[in-house]
Amino acid sequence: MPDTQPGADAALLLRGIAAGEAGALRRLYDAQGARLFGMAVAILRDRDAAADALHDAVLKIASRAGQFDPLRGEASAWLAAIVRNAALDLARARGRETPTDDPTLGDSPVEAEALERLAAAQQSGRLRDCLAALEARNREGILLAFVHGLSHAQIAARLELPLGTVKAWIRRGLVRLKGCLA
Amino acid sequence: MIPSDSEALDALAAEHVLGTLDAREAREVSRALPTHPALREAVAAWEARLAPLADLAPPQAPPPELWGRIEASLGARPEAVVTPLRPGRLWKAWSLGSTALAAGLAAFILLRPAEEPRMMTVLLTSGDQPAWLVEAERGGLRLASLNPRPVEPGRVQQLWALPPGATAPVSLGLIPEGGQASVAPGLVRPEPGMLIEITLEPPGGSPTGRPTGPILFIGRLAPVRGS
Missing domain, CATH: 1.10.10 (Arc Repressor Mutant, subunit A)
Structure with missing residues (x-):
């Protein structure tokens, strides 16, 4: 049988939301809420702030659902980008540029074990291999920024490196990553 | 900068x-x-x-x-x-019987000799109940209702297609009374991944050229495997 499971398909639910279909946003929230809230918590390390970020993100999702283009990417990635941006905006508003020694940082693994969790899907596998080929601190900086929402200054404090060095490393790491994934 | x-x-x-x-x-x-x-x-x-x-x-x-x-x-x-979609009790009873009907129709299509790549979908309600069988045929579309039900008085059902990559759905016209509808070739080129949906609209159809009412039924055209 062809694929006719809109309940399980975030892209279809986004179409439904764009057309004002009652219940579509709730179904999307039920299906994706825990995944997206987990991302916001990882960035903000504060459940109340993460709830604020997810609240703002869901309102954006509701009003921008019509802009999602299934040809340009996965719906799950589109949703994640909106939630990450909402969480990062909040983190910035909370004064992220100050280097901190946040003791709760690093509760979740960001190193080797985290990479193991990258799904076996081909795209994830390639990203994992390319990240593994980077220098360890370079890789750690990229993961701390992307998964945990750390600023350059916070990464520098955590890795005990000068700010300029961290900025240059991350930039170089991204260029290598792009080359490796190409 | x-x-x-x-x-x-x-x-x-x-x-x-x-x-x-x-x-x-x-x-x-x-x-x-x-x-x-x-x-x-x-x-x-x-x-x-x-x-x-x-x-x-x-x-x-x-x-x-x-x-x-x-x-x-x-x-x-x-x-x-938004206008909530509330299927009545009768509608639910219809839906239950229609699942078997949908399976039977799909099997019928699968068993027919195919001279062109077959594409079809079953449009579902928001409660995932099958409502319309849609089949691509000679560049057009053919629709058969799996459980005909009365349209809300004073409203019409409008058919739309969203080809993959398109940003706005294309109107394929209003669904006539009765359980059948067809879309002539040329209005839209059926292709795998194309979304097909039916929305509830004011008489004469959507005044804006875009869906304005709730989606009653939706599905995604897919190749029929094994044909």
Whole structure:
């Protein structure tokens, strides 16, 4: 049988939301809420702030659902980008540029074990291999920024490196990553 | 300032997606995105590259009261007015019987000799009940209702198609009374992945050329395997 499971398909639910279909946003929230809230918590390390970020993100999702283009990417990635941006905006508003020694940082693994969790899907596998080929601190900086929402200054404090060095490393790491994934 | 040099532009896009831009830089990028196609493309490419990393964060159930807060905020916005779709009890009874009917029709299509790649879908209600069988045929579409039910008085049902990659659905016309409808070839080229939906609209159809009412039924055209 062809694929006719809109309940399980975030892209279809986004179409439904764009057309004002009652219940579509709730179904999307039920299906994706825990995944997206987990991302916001990882960035903000504060459940109340993460709830604020997810609240703002869901309102954006509701009003921008019509802009999602299934040809340009996965719906799950589109949703994640909106939630990450909402969480990062909040983190910035909370004064992220100050280097901190946040003791709760690093509760979740960001190193080797985290990479193991990258799904076996081909795209994830390639990203994992390319990240593994980077220098360890370079890789750690990229993961701390992307998964945990750390600023350059916070990464520098955590890795005990000068700010300029961290900025240059991350930039170089991204260029290598792009080359490796190409 | 958004750099014009492509290497610097790509570096900016990468750090925007990574999240390391400061508040001012991030705001500049967000403002430029809608009017800067090269920047938008670079950001989309980096989002695709790094997307799997987002799922390294362990999922956590959001606080139970959060949905209520979201609903309250949505209710405060005028554009969020939607007409709820409430299938009646009779409709539910029809639906139950129709699942077997849908399976039978699908098997019938599968067993027919195919001279062209077959595509079909079953349009479902918001409750995942099968409602219409849609089959691509000689460049057009043929629709058969799996459970005819009366249309809400004073409203009509309008058929739409959204080809993959298109940003706006194309109207394929109003669904006539009775359980059958067909779309002539040329109006839209059926292709795998095309969304097909039926919305509830005012008499004469949507006045805006875009769906304005709730989606009654929706499905995605897919090749019939094994034909």
